[in-house]
Amino acid sequence: MVEKAKNKVAKDFNLVKKSSNQISEKKQDIKYDTRDYVVEYLVQKFKEDEFYIPLSYQRNFIWTEHDKCFFIESVLMGLPIPFMFFSDTSDGRIEIVDGAQRTQTLVEFIQNGLELSGLEILTDSNGFTFKELDPAIQRRFLNTNIRVVYLEQGTTEAIRQEIFRRINSGGVHIKPAEVRRGAFLGKFKDFLEECAENELFKKLAPRSEKTENRYEGFELAARFFAYSNAYPSFSKYKGNVAKFIDKYVESQNKAVESNPSIIQSCRNDFETMLKYAHKVLGDRGFRKTATAKSVPRARFEALSIGIYAALKENPQLPIVDVSSWIDGDEFYEVTSSDAANNKTKLIGRINFVKQKLLQGDS
Template sequence: MKTLKERPPKSENEIASAEEQIVTLSKRIEFYLTEYSVELLASKMRKGEFVVPSYQRAYTWEPERKSRFIESLVLGLPIPFLFFWEMPDGKLEIVDGSQRLRSIEEFVLGDLCLGELDGLTALSGFTFLDLPESRQRKINNRSIRGIVLNEHADEQARFDMFERINTGSKIANKAEVRRGALAGPFMDLIVELAVIPTFESLAPVSKKELDEREREELVARFFAYSDGLEGYRDRPSEFIFNYVKKMNIRLVDEPALLDQYRTQFIETVNFIERVFPYGFRRKEKGKATPRARFEAIAIGSRLALNERPTLVNEPITDVLPWLISADFIRVTGSDGANAIARLRERTGFVRDKLLGM
C-alpha cells in the first residue's frame, strides 16, 4: 500500500466526479424524524400499519434474543433507531427494525413469555399481563425513535439503506433483498437457473453462501455483465439491481425473450462444463467459487460465443495452462475487482483466449 506521500494528487476531474456522485446519491435520501410509544408501535404492528417487506427475513429471532431485547426495553436502555419508508398509501414499510417491532407486538399484545434473563432474573417466565398495571403503563409509555424516508425514495435508496444499516449483522443479503424487492419474470428466471444441476456442480458454494443465495447472485451478475456495462459505475450492487428491475419490465412486454435468456445461460454452462475441467473452481477439488473467477470464465465464455457461435461445438485447446498462468491470476485478483477496467480485463482475457486471439 502506498503511503500518503507516494500517492499522486487527485485530478480536478476525479474530484469533480466524486462530488457529483455525492450530490446525486444524497438527493435520493430525504427523511424526517419521528418518535413512537411502545404501546403505539405494538398497535400499529397489530393493525398492519407497519409493513414487513418480502426481502426481509422471516421472524428469525430465537426466544433468548427476544427476551434479552424486552429486558433492555423494560430497563429503559437505549434502543436503536427504527427505519421506515413512507408508502404512497400512508403505511410505513419497515426498512430496518422488523425483529424488534415483532418482538414488541408479541410481548405487549401477544403471549411472549420471557426466558431466563441475565439482569432481571426475577422477571424470567413473565408475560406482559403478569406485570402489575403500573409497570405495564410504564413500558407502554416508553418511546423509540424512528427515521422515515419519504415516499419519493426509490427501491435502490431503500436497498442501499437496508444494506448499510445492517453491515456486519445477520440480515438479508443483496441477493435476498433483490429477490423480494424485484419480484418479476426475470427474477424468477434467475432463481430457476441458479438450481440447475450442471451449474450447481460447476459452481460449488459453502452452506452459508447457499443459504444466502450466492448462486442467484452469480446468475444475476452473468446476465447483467454479459448484456453490456453501459451505466456501470464501479458499484455492482446498484448496477445489478437496476438491470434486474429493467429486465422485469422488459420481459412483461417481450415474454419471448425469457426462453432466449434461458437458452443463453444453459448453453454457456454446458460449454464451460465441456471446456473448463474445474468449472469455476481454482483446483480440481475446490469447494468455492470466487466471484472474480466466475465472472472471468462465465462472461468471457459468453462473449466468445456471441462473437463466434460455432465455438460451442469446436474443439478447444487445453485451457489449464493459461488458467494457472500469472496473467490470469492477476486479472482475477481481488484488488480493485469491481472497477470497470478490471472487470473488462478479466472477461476479455478469457474471451480472447477462447477465440485464439
Template sequence: MRKRKNRNTVDKDKIEKQIDFHEKAIDYYITDYSIELLVQKVKVGEITIPEYQRKNIWDIPRKSKFIESVLIGLPIPFLFFWQDHKTGNMDVIDGAQRLTTLREFIEGELTLKKLEKLTDLNGCKYTDLYESRRKIFKNRPIRGVILSNKTDKEARLDLFERLNTGSVIAEPAEIRRGLLQGPFYSLVEELAQDKTFNKLAGISIQKQQKAEREEFITRFFAYADGLEEYKNEVRKFTFDYTDKMNEILQNTPNLADKYKNDFKTIMDFFQQKYPIGFRKGGKGVASRTRFEGMAISVYITYKEHPKILDKITHQDCVDVFESEEFIQIAGSDGANTKSKLWARLHYARDKFKEKYVK
C-alpha cells in the same frame, strides 16, 4: 518548485452538484400505531415482511431485551414501511425483527431470558403479566414512517441498507428477491437449481441460503449484456438490470427461453471442456471474480462468435484459466472498479479470439 495542493481547499459547487444528483424524492407521512394494532396487521397480512428480511433473526436474549425496553418505557426506533396504494398493504423496510418479536411475545411464543433490569421476568411469558400490564403493553404507541408508492424501488433498497437494525445484513441478491419479483428473477431462481452449474460452482449450503447462486447468475447476464451503465457499483447495476429485465420479459416472455438456453450452453461448455469448473484447482467454492472471469468471459465470446465454442479445447482452457496472469486478474484488489471488471470479463475472450478469430 511544484506547489502542493491545499488539502483544505474544497469545491463547494461540486459537492452541491453531487448532493443534488443523489438526493432522493421521497413521499412519506408519519403516524402512530399501537402495538396491538401492528401485531394484528401482521397476522392478517396487511403488513408483510419481505423474504429477504425473514432470515435475519434475533436470538432470544436480544428479543427479550427489546421487550424489556418496551415494558420500561424506553424510546422505540421508528418503523419504516412502504405502502402499496393498490392494496393498501405495507411492506416492512426497517423493523421486521421488532415486529416479529412483539407478535411472538403477545402470542405466547417468546419466553424472556437474560434480562438485566427486570430480572424477575426471566423465564416468564406475556400471560404471566397482570392483565392491566398487558393492556398497557398492547397500547404502547410506536411511530411509523410510511413511504408511498411514489418512492421508487432503488430508494427503498437504499433505505433498507442504511436503516436496517437486524443482526445480519441481507445480501444484495436476497434484497432483489424481496423487492424485484418478476419473470426475470423467476428465471434466475430456476437457473440457480441447474445441476451442471451447481457442480461447477460448488457453492456451499450456507452461501446458497444467502442467495449466492442467484447473485452469480444475475451478474452472468447483467455483465454480458453490456457495461455501459456500470459505474463501479455492483449493487445498483444489478438492481437496475433486474428491474429492467423483469419488464422486458413481461412484454416478451419468449426471450426467457433464449437466456435459459444461453446459460445452459455455457455451463455445458465448461462441463465438457473444463470440468473442474469455476473453483480454483477444482476445490473449495468458486469466487465471484473467478466465475466472472471464466463463465461470463466465455459467454461474451459466445455472443460475439457463436461457433467458437466448438473450436476451443480442454488445453486452451487450461492454458487460459490456469495461467498466472488470469489468476492475478481474477483475484486482484479493487475487483469491482470498472477497469478491473473489464479486464476480468475480457481476458479469456481476447485469448480465445486471438487464436481462433482471424
C-alpha cells in the same frame, strides 16, 4: 451409583434455579414502553439538546449522501421506519441509544442542508431541498410519526451500551441477493431461480450449504445475465454492483411481460455457456482448484462472460486447451479481489478470457 444420580439431579435443579433467577433479575433491569414522536418534535428537541447522542459509545456519523437520501425517500413515501431506541437519563434529558444517524439526517434535511439525489422511486424530487418541496408535503413530512422504544428511568448506562451493541452488531446483514428475491418479483426473477437449480451449473459452480442458504447461485446467475447484457461497454455501470443488478432484474421483469421469448433466449445463452465451460474446464468448472467447495465471483464472471462473449463472436468456437493460463499469474492478477468491481478491471478480466479462447491460446 444411586447416590451419584441423586447428586446429579440436585445439581441440575440448582443450576436451573440459578439460571431462572438470573434471567428474572436481568429482565427487571430493562423496563420500556413505546412512544410516537412526530418528526418536527423530534428535530426540535434534538436542536435544543433535550434529545442527545452519547458520543462515548455511538458510532461516528458514517452515512453517505446516498444513505441519507434513501432514508428521506422512505419517510416521504410513508414507509415503516425501524424502531429507534431512546432512554430517560438522570438529568431528565433523553438519550438516543440507537437512531443517531436517522435523527441527524432528519435535522440536516429540514434545515435544507441535504439536497435529494439518486432517488430511485421519487425521481421527480431529485434536486430538491426541504424548503423547495410543496408546502403540503413539508407539513406531512414534519407530522410523520417516528416510533421509539423508550427505556424508562433506571436503565443503566451499561445496559444502554449493551443494547446499542446488540442492535448494531448482533444480526446478520442481509445480502443483496436476498433483497433482490423479495423486492423484484416477476417472471425473470423466477427464471433466475430456475438457473440456480440447473444441475450443470451446480456442478461447475458449487456452493456450500451456508452460501446457498443466502442465495449465492441466484446471485451468480443474476451477475452473468446483467454483465453479459452490458458487455462490452458497461455504459450504465458505475461500480455499484447491487444497484446495477437490481435495475437489470427489475427491467427484465417488465420486458418479459410484453416479450416472453426473452427468457428462452437467455436460457439458451446460459446453457450454451455452461456446456462449453464444461468442455474446456472439465469437472473443475469455475473453481480455483479442483477440490474447492466454492467459486470466487470475479473468477466466475471472467470465465462465464468471457466464454459467452467469445461464443457470440464465433458460434463455432473450437474446444481449446486452457491449461497454460488458467492457473497462471496473469489470470490470477486479473481476477484478484482487489478493486474487483472497478469497471476497468471487470471488462479487463472478461476480455482476457475472451481473447484467450478466440486465439486458441495454449
